Amino acid sequence: KEEKEEEELQAAPTNGEIGKEEKMVKIENLDEDDEPEFQGEQNVVWAVPLSSNDNKRAICPYLDTINRQVLDFDFEKLCSVTLENLNVYACLVCGKYFGGRGSKTQAHYHSLQADHHIFVNLNTYKFYCLPDNYEVVDSSLVDIDHVMNPKFSPDQIKNLDHLEKTNRHTRCLDGSRYLPGFMGLNNIKNNDGMSVVFQALLHVPPLRNFFLSHSNTNGKSPLVLHFGELARKMWSSGRFRPHVSPHEILQAISDASNKKFRIGERCDPMEFLVWFLNKLHADLGGTRKPGSSIVQKVFQGAMNMVVFTKNVVGKKEGAKKVNEVTWTESEKSSNFLFLPLDVPASPLFKNESEKNIIPQMPLLTILEKFNGKNEEMVASSGERRRYLLKTLPKYLIFHIKRFTKNFFFVEKNHTIVHFPVFNLELKDFVDPECLVDNPSTKYNLVANIRHCGDDLKSGNCVVDVQHLSSSQWYEMDDLDVKETLPELIALSESYIQIWERTEACATRSNPSAYRSRPIKTEDDNMNTS
Known part of the structure; x- marks a missing residue:
């Protein structure tokens, strides 16, 4: 022998x-x-x-034992036995996570007991054969490495919005097809309020391109690191499944917010968006100086405020004391990341058919708050304020205030706000002296978050996002992704909107996709028929 x-x-x-x-x-x-x-x-x-x-x-003689159907690398990297997060390995045969690969570790025991031999380190992305404990290098493992750690070159990031290269569907292992960037997010438990914010932000091209690059997220906080991983997974074209599970980013948010936003509890999407943007700004080294982070470069604008402060002076007129009220006027400039829009209260009475009346109002009407003429009374300080926009950001966020909180419950306003999907003109709300610094005052809608239901606890959130190169709109409701029409978006109960300045649209490779497209009405349909 x-x-x-x-x-x-x-x-x-x-x-x-x-x-x-x-x-x-x-x-x-x-x-x-x-x-x-x-x-x-x-x-x-x-x-x-x-x-x-x-x-x-x-x-390696065990490469044919890998089962790609059970592999899922979206979950938190913890050992399934000890729940430790150090040196975690994934078994490529059954998909379970185990710690270590030494002779007295859970991965070593699993390889002997279950006769599973191929493992991958979830931090270094290296493949090993256990219990022999040698590294496996094979070209057939490239697809698994791409699913775990998708990478984008500068040229790929630059061409993401190119029509010919991004309007292609990708096929998964089970035969289903998906469009990169328009993947459903798994609703682990009541996390739809945070999922719609992720979907909307990752369709803002400058912010998306920043987090797609490994060099911008490596060495940062867990929140920045996991948000970058989520962005790369959503825009990856080699996924095994047509959806992504945001478990790691949700866990990082729960830790960073001290359990204010956590899995299992619904949250207000606007409240979460404000916290999330400010937290990203701080973790990226941002300061109070304008433009110190990618968040401020994309969303920050400026406005002029005229503040009238109430002064009460007591005087004596004979035997009586009279309070004389005067107002002191002052001007100041303030930066903003979003604009809150007040919606008039819903009517209390029903119509003739005993049904509640749902009022309708144009978006430009509630934007008159920022024309520099209308005054707003601030109840907390007793001040009167006038607002006039000074600098328009590249991407403008509108918060349509639909929820009113009182001592007993939260009431929702169902008023429908009409708005054009293309060419929203904001010239009337900009200071005339600052028009030179704002060469473009027109905006196109990029993302629209709407709330379905009567209150935040029982309803759910849906986001409508646009495929920028083809101008096709998609409705994303957790795992359900389907095409929709802009006519339906304009009639929905919008809650948060993200608008893109037309100047930013013109810098793309396909500017003709952003031309003005009038919305057809019922009269137009009757004439064409």
């Missing part, structure tokens, strides 16, 4: 990468009932070391 083994070693094939002094490692594939003797060429598999100094092998 020894003479035959020596003959096999001498007759083993060599290539340019294997030196003469390197040895070939023979592995015998014997069944339990076979005798431990040489069985012939059909049971011999050669594991070729890549070099004589490291423990890497180019061929």
Whole structure:
């Protein structure tokens, strides 16, 4: 037997990468009932070391045991036995997570008990064979590496909004198809309020491109790191599944917010959006200086405020005391990340058919708050304020205030706000002296978050986002992604809107996709028929 083994070693094939002094490692594939003797060429598999100094092998006999159908790398990286997060490995046969790969670790025990041998380190993305404990290097594992850690080159990021390259659907392992960037997010438990914010922000091109680059997120806080991972997974074109589970980013948000926003409890999407943008700004090293982070570069604008402060002076007129009220006028400038829009209260009475009246109002009407003429009374300070926009941001966020809180419950205003999807003109709300600094005052809608239901606790949130290169709109409700029409978006109960300045649209590779498109009415449909 020894003479035959020596003959096999001498007759083993060599290539340019294997030196003469390197040895070939023979592995015998014997069944339990076979005798431990040489069985012939059909049971011999050669594991070729890549070099004589490291423990890497180019061929592994267990690669065909990998089951890609059960692999899911979106969950929190914790050992399924000890719940520890150090040196976590994923079994590529059953998909479970285990800690370590030494002789006394859970991954080592699992490889012996379950006869599963291929593992991957979830931090270094290296593949190992256990219990032999050698690294496996094979080109067939590239797709798994891409699912775990998708990477984008600068050219790929630049061409994401190109029509010919991004309007292509990708097929998953189960045969289903999806469009990169328009993937559903798994609703783990009542996290739809945060999911719609993720979907909307990751369709803002400058913010999306920033987080798609590894160099901008490596070494940052867990919140920035996991949000970058979520962005790369959503825009990846080689997924095994047509959806993404935001478990890691939700866990990071729960830790960073001290359990204010956590899995299992519904949250106000606007309240979460304000906290999330400010937290990203702080974790990216942002300061009070304008433009100190990508968040301020994208969303920050400025406005002029005229503040009237109430002064009460007591005077005596004979035997009576009279309070004289005067108003002091002052001007100041303030920066903003979003504009709150007040909606008039719903009517209390029903119409003739005993049904509640749902009022309708144009968006430009509630924007008159920022024309510099209308005054707003601030109840907390007793001040009167006038607002006039000074600097328009590249991407403008509107918050349509639909929910009113009192001592007993939260009431929702169902007023429908009409708005144009393309070419929203804001010139009348900008200070005339600042028009030179704002060459473009027209905006196109990019994302629209709407709330369905009567209150925040029982309803759910849906987001409408636009495929920028083709101008096709998609409705995203958790895992459900489907096409929709802009006519339906303009009639929905919008809660948060993100608008893109037309100047930013013109810098894209396909500016013709952003031309003005009038919305057809019922009269137009009757005329065409």
